[in-house]
Amino acid sequence: MKAVRIHQHGGLDVLKYESAPEPKIGVDEVLIRVRACALNHLDIWLREGVPGWQLNFPHILGSDVAGTVAEVGSAVAHVRRDERVLLAPGLSCGKCKECFKGLDSACRAYTVFGLKLDGGYAEYVKSPSANVLPIPGDLSFDEAAAVPLVFLTAWHMLMTRAGLKPGEDVLVIGAGSGVGSAAIQVAATAGARVIAVAGTDEKLEKARSLGAQEVINHARQSIADEVLRMTAKRGVDVVVEHVGAAVWNDCFQSLATYGRFVTCGVTTGSDVSLNLQALFGRQRTLLGSFMGGKGELMDVLKLIASRRLKAVIDSTFELSEARAAQQKMEGRNFFGKILLHPA
Numbered sequence: 001m002k003a004v005r006i007h008q009h010g011g012l013d014v015l016k017y018e019s020a021p022e023p024k025i026g027v028d029e030v031l032i033r034v035r036a037c038a039l040n041h042l043d044i045w046l047r048e049g050v051p052g053w054q055l056n057f058p059h060i061l062g063s064d065v066a067g068t069v070a071e072v073g074s075a076v077a078h079v080r081r082d083e084r085v086l087l088a089p090g091l092s093c094g095k096c097k098e099c100f101k102g103l104d105s106a107c108r109a110y111t112v113f114g115l116k117l118d119g120g121y122a123e124y125v126k127s128p129s130a131n132v133l134p135i136p137g138d139l140s141f142d143e144a145a146a147v148p149l150v151f152l153t154a155w156h157m158l159m160t161r162a163g164l165k166p167g168e169d170v171l172v173i174g175a176g177s178g179v180g181s182a183a184i185q186v187a188a189t190a191g192a193r194v195i196a197v198a199g200t201d202e203k204l205e206k207a208r209s210l211g212a213q214e215v216i217n218h219a220r221q222s223i224a225d226e227v228l229r230m231t232a233k234r235g236v237d238v239v240v241e242h243v244g245a246a247v248w249n250d251c252f253q254s255l256a257t258y259g260r261f262v263t264c265g266v267t268t269g270s271d272v273s274l275n276l277q278a279l280f281g282r283q284r285t286l287l288g289s290f291m292g293g294k295g296e297l298m299d300v301l302k303l304i305a306s307r308r309l310k311a312v313i314d315s316t317f318e319l320s321e322a323r324a325a326q327q328k329m330e331g332r333n334f335f336g337k338i339l340l341h342p343a
Contacts, residue, residue, distance in 0.1 A: 002342070003122035004322040005058040009049035012323045020060070023118070023126035030079050030132045031071035032087065034342040036145035036316075037120030038064035039329055040178065041267060046115065047326070053115070062119030062340070063089040063112045065127075066135060066144035076129040086144040087120075088131040089113055089152070090291050104293040105156075112149070112291070120145075121322060123342045130294075136305035143304075146311035146337035149291070150178035151300045153264055154186045156292030157240055162260045166191030168237035171227060171254055173197050173247055175207040175215075176335040179264065181312040183240045184210045189308055192238075195230060197223055197247075199332075206335050210312070223250035235259055245269035255284050262287040312336030 003020040025031045043061045046053070066086040072079050079085070092099050092107035099107050113119040113127070135144045158164045170187040174180040175196035187194045188211025196212035198204050204215040216226045227236055235256030241247060242265030252275070255261055261284065279286070303309040314334040317325040319342040329338055 001123040002319060003060050004319060004340075005060050005121075006047055006055075007058045009047065011048075012327055014047060015323050015326065016058075017320045017322065020058070020122065022124050025071055025073050025126045027073045027075040028129050029073045029126050030069055030076060030085075030129050032065060032067045032085065032125050032127060032132070033070045034065055034120050034123060034125055035067040035141035036065075037062045037340045037342060038145045038149070038178070039325055039338045039340065040064065040149055041265070041329065042112070043114065044326060044330060055115075060118035060121050060125075061114045062121040062125075063114045064145050064147075064149050064337075065113065065120035065125055066141045067125075067343075069132070070124060073129065079129055079132050084135045084141070084144075085132050086135050086148060087113060087125075087127050088133055088294050088297050089149045090294070091117070091128060091131060094130060102293045102295045105291040110291075121319065121340060121342070123319070133297075133301070136301045137307075139304065139311070142313055142316065142339055143311040145339060146178075146313050147300070147304055148297060150182040150337070151186070151304070151309065152292040152297045153179050153289070154182035154240070155296050155300050157262045157264055157287075157289040158183060158186050158190065158238065160292065160296065161287045161289045162238045162240075162262045164190050164192055164238055168192045169195065169231055169234075169256075170238045170240060171195045171197065171223075171236045171251065172207075172212070173239070173241045173243050173251065175212065176200075176203040176332070177242070178312075178337050179242050180240075181207070181210060181336050182309075184212050185309050187238075187240070188212070189303065195227060195236065203335050218247070223247065224253040227254040231256070238262065241265075243268050245272050248272040252278070252284075255282065257282045258284070260285045260287055262289050264289045314338055316341055
């Protein structure tokens with residue numbers, strides 16, 4: 001098969017479009033012909049190298065996959081050959097206490113496609129049968145690939161970790177990103193008032209079309225000042241943040257008393273300062289969030305199937321153009337998901 005593999009960490013030049021062995025499946029696995037694979041910032045981190053995360057080279061990136069079933073293991077009963085499917089991106093042992101509670105991402109064995117096992121930057125990928133789900137409704141392959149990781153992340157952040165309630169105010173950082181565009185929709189569908197932040201007016205107009213009632217252009221406005229103005233100095237109930245150091249102080253200052261700050265990423269750095277008096281004095285809560293469980297993904301897919309939530313796609317590239325696709329993601333000149341087409 002054709003695949004894009006990395007043989008070492010580095011810049012865009014380490015992405016090699018080349019021939020690779022087709023995966024061989026076990027009795028409880030499924031072979032998927034990849035029709036669409038969505039990029040995530042995780043792909044860039046892994047390409048560049050993350051301290052403590054070891055890859056087995058050569059390695060194939062890609063966590064979000066949609067396609068058709070090419071081969072089914074002998075012990076698999078719920079998946080049919082040629083079925084249109086997507087992959088739940090997170091893999092856990094399925095046997096521990098956390099897995100039985102539905103806390104997949106707390107499993108000690110938890111990983112995602114493209115991290116400890118090969119992902120979707122290829123014509124074929126193999127998957128445990130438990131991760132193979134039918135594409136809901138009339139979604140295209142592109143839409144199906146654009147949904148799992150970002151909507152699962154946004155749902156887990158807002159509904160599970162932050163416990164979002166109708167009528168609350170939510171600040172969403174990075175409205176043009178996959179997680180940001182998903183979080184706007186999840187919060188709006190839950191009945192919250194959404195304040196979206198992005199660096200261009202074009203992105204902010206798109207954020208409004210997804211359900212944001214208020215917008216802030218961080219290139220020319222102070223996030224904290226605008227939030228306090230929009231909320232009559234009260235602040236927001238929930239901050240959804242995945243950028244890190246560059247916006248940390250503004251986000252923290254934007255929190256109301258009893259506000260919840262939920263974060264899942266550090267694209268601009270992980271070292272931040274914290275005013276403890278402002279934390280306990282205002283009775284605020286800081287929450288870390290990472291992925292989510294298959295049950296949460298099923299909840300998301302019901303809303304996706306009914307079009308109450310929708311995939312947001314920026315652009316598509318052929319598999320051989322993976323360098324250009326990642327370069328576009330690095331440049332941040334996009335809104336929604338960037339996709340690869342292996343077949």
